[in-house]
Amino acid sequence: MKISKQARRDARQLLRACMANAVLDDTRVRQAVQSVIRDRPRGYLAVLTQFYRLVRLETARRTARVESATPLSPQFQSQLQAELSRKYGAGLSFFFVENPALLGGLRIQVGGDVYNGSVQGRLAALQECF
Amino acid sequence: MSTLLQDIEAQISGIKTGVTKQNVGTVREIGDGVAKIEGLSDAMLNEMLDFGNGVIGLALNLEETEVGAIILGDYTGISEGQEVRTTGKLLQVPVGKALLGRVVNALGQPLDGKGPVTSDTFYPVEKIAPGIIKRQPVSQPVQTGIMAIDAMIPIGRGQRELIIGDRSTGKTTIGIDTIISQARLNRAAEAAKNTGYRPLYCIYVAIGQKQSNVARVMAVLEEAGATPYTIIVSASASDSATNQYLAPFAGCAMGEWFMDNAMDALIIYDDLSKHAVAYRQVSLVLKRPSGREAYPGDVFYLHSRLLERSARVSEKYGNGSLTGLPIIETQAGDVSAYIPTNVISITDGQIYLETDLFYQGIRPAISVGLSVSRVGSAAQIKAMKQVAGRVKLDLAQFRELAAFAQFGSDLDAKTQAQLERGKRIVEVFKQPQYNPMPVEVQAATLWTVQNGLMDDVAVDKIKDFQFKLSDYLASRKSALMEKIRNEKALSDSLIADLKAAVIEFKQTYK
Numbered sequence: 237m238k239i240s241k242q243a244r245r246d247a248r249q250l251l252r253a254c255m256a257n258a259v260l261d262d263t264r265v266r267q268a269v270q271s272v273i274r275d276r277p278r279g280y281l282a283v284l285t286q287f288y289r290l291v292r293l294e295t296a297r298r299t300a301r302v303e304s305a306t307p308l309s310p311q312f313q314s315q316l317q318a319e320l321s322r323k324y325g326a327g328l329s330f331f332f333v334e335n336p337a338l339l340g341g342l343r344i345q346v347g348g349d350v351y352n353g354s355v356q357g358r359l360a361a362l363q364e365c366f
Numbered sequence: 367m368s369t370l371l372q373d374i375e376a377q378i379s380g381i382k383t384g385v386t387k388q389n390v391g392t393v394r395e396i397g398d399g400v401a402k403i404e405g406l407s408d409a410m411l412n413e414m415l416d417f418g419n420g421v422i423g424l425a426l427n428l429e430e431t432e433v434g435a436i437i438l439g440d441y442t443g444i445s446e447g448q449e450v451r452t453t454g455k456l457l458q459v460p461v462g463k464a465l466l467g468r469v470v471n472a473l474g475q476p477l478d479g480k481g482p483v484t485s486d487t488f489y490p491v492e493k494i495a496p497g498i499i500k501r502q503p504v505s506q507p508v509q510t511g512i513m514a515i516d517a518m519i520p521i522g523r524g525q526r527e528l529i530i531g532d533r534s535t536g537k538t539t540i541g542i543d544t545i546i547s548q549a550r551l552n553r554a555a556e557a558a559k560n561t562g563y564r565p566l567y568c569i570y571v572a573i574g575q576k577q578s579n580v581a582r583v584m585a586v587l588e589e590a591g592a593t594p595y596t597i598i599v600s601a602s603a604s605d606s607a608t609n610q611y612l613a614p615f616a617g618c619a620m621g622e623w624f625m626d627n628a629m630d631a632l633i634i635y636d637d638l639s640k641h642a643v644a645y646r647q648v649s650l651v652l653k654r655p656s657g658r659e660a661y662p663g664d665v666f667y668l669h670s671r672l673l674e675r676s677a678r679v680s681e682k683y684g685n686g687s688l689t690g691l692p693i694i695e696t697q698a699g700d701v702s703a704y705i706p707t708n709v710i711s712i713t714d715g716q717i718y719l720e721t722d723l724f725y726q727g728i729r730p731a732i733s734v735g736l737s738v739s740r741v742g743s744a745a746q747i748k749a750m751k752q753v754a755g756r757v758k759l760d761l762a763q764f765r766e767l768a769a770f771a772q773f774g775s776d777l778d779a780k781t782q783a784q785l786e787r788g789k790r791i792v793e794v795f796k797q798p799q800y801n802p803m804p805v806e807v808q809a810a811t812l813w814t815v816q817n818g819l820m821d822d823v824a825v826d827k828i829k830d831f832q833f834k835l836s837d838y839l840a841s842r843k844s845a846l847m848e849k850i851r852n853e854k855a856l857s858d859s860l861i862a863d864l865k866a867a868v869i870e871f872k873q874t875y876k
Contacts, residue, residue, distance in 0.1 A: 349388070350389070351386075352386075
């Protein structure tokens with residue numbers, strides 16, 4: 237679908253209206269989508285498509301994905317959450333995933349930032365050196 | 367002692383095996399050598415991006431939600447959803463003397479099958495040109511070995527002189543002749559152990575050329591023994607537009623290394639019309655807004671920032687120089703098209719080649735009226751200035767009179783003499799390709815024609831006379847030629863010697 241400049245601008249405006257304290261507010265997002273569908277302004281489909289994309293990117297930006305080879309203790313998980321929240325601010329949503337392919341260590345991804353302390357990552361880095 | 371050990375222990379335990387932070391993104395769209403990547407929030411402009419498996423990209427568009435990157439190399443292995451990493455490095459190429467005699471691509475990788483390039487120095491492809499403080503005026507000559515250029519449109523070290531003309535008018539030949547001339551001068555200085563001579567290294571950048579053309583240039587340079595002083599950067603017509611766009615910048619970086627290390631270099635961009643076309647393609651697939659003739663708005667800046675990097679730096683910064691000879695191909699002699707006017711305004715003069723002259727047999731087909739060198743006259747040696755000072759004027763007068771004389775009326779003796787002299791000057795300036803002439807021979811020949819010593823030679827015999835005279839001067843009067851070369855000026859005694867030599871030659875000439 238061709239998304240016009242106006243639709244992009246509207247979607248961005250909509251996203252800004254859905255932010256509360258620089259964090260995306262779920263209720264506001266739902267309300268915004270419902271109100272757009274109800275009112276059906278000109279080019280609403282394009283606006284919603286773009287809005288969906290922006291929300292997806294914003295959610296990804298505020299998502300911390302922690303991968304580990306073995307399950308992490310609840311105490312360590314909360315410690316990690318506190319550390320990451322201190323670095324990236326409040327409002328992060330956390331996912332703890334088990335990934336035996338890492339062999340050992342942790343791989344943490346917050347938005348586009350990746351901290352790869354896994355054995356797999358180090359082996360890959362070593363392989364690139366040769 | 368124990369506290370010292372404890373201190374060290376504490377420090378060692380304090381060191382953490384740091385987990386480096388990386389910035390990643392995912393490919394959203396890929397096609398035409400351009401990828402759109404989501405994420406990569408930390409990407410810098412012109413930063414190298416790692417697509418994995420040795421594929422490198424260059425971030426050219428930083429947008430609100432995505433990054434537009436051009437892929438250097440094969441992009442067919444890249445798929446949607448693939449992870450891309452920033453590298454924190456700007457695009458760089460190997461530089462240094464190890465590249466001399468090599469043929470490389472836009473990334474500095476060898477194409478000649480002579481093994482890897484052994485250089486540990488790298489320069490960024492995009493670099494800010496030297497500022498005002500670092501520069502000094504152009505004052506040393508680049509001897510192209512082409513008499514018409516050295517006499518009338520002299521080029522100095524650090525100058526940017528445009529070579530412009532239609533297709534097949536001898537633009538590349540001027541560049542190649544210049545390279546061959548430099549190689550001869552460099553070799554002669556090396557043989558004579560002349561430490562005062564600053565060798566001029568050459569870089570030939572082929573942009574969008576046919577592979578056969580590049581191979582031909584290589585063969586000519588090899589035959590003339592010019593390869594040890596030359597680097598060829600090739601982004602041929604079959605290379606991707608991104609490589610064609612980067613090639614002149616890569617070549618320029620290699621030239622800048624010579625300039626920064628107190629050496630002189632000359633770079634030939636063959637040609638910038640095709641470079642602009644390649645850049646237009648890259649810009650259009652990146653969905654940048656297009657302007658006149660669909661070129662992007664920054665096509666002027668593209669060439670100005672490239673050509674501004676040619677400079678002569680001051681003594682304090684090593685006295686090095688980078689001379690630029692960009693080539694532009696015009697369509698049906700139209701110099702007022704977009705790209706030609708841009709490059710004409712950036713450079714310090716142009717050598718304009720005309721199809722008509724070329725087919726009249728005047729080769730190099732330099733149009734004296736339209737060609738100009740804005741700064742080169744300061745770099746001309748005194749001997750050349752003495753003999754060539756009036757040539758441009760004489761030729762212009764000849765053209766005017768020749769047009770007038772076509773009406774066939776009787777002419778007075780003075781006009782007749784001017785016409786005859788003009789015809790001889792035109793003949794003298796004809797020169798076969800790949801045959802550069804030493805500056806002292808040029809000066810002696812011009813002196814001969816200017817002082818009427820060729821007036822009694824028939825016009826169709828002038829070339830033969832000139833060839834034999836050069837031969838005679840080089841073989842029998844080598845001491846005189848050497849004096850002119852060393853003194854760089856024609857003193858009264860030298861003029862007397864030269865006159866005697868020419869008269870002596872004329873007695874034997876048949």
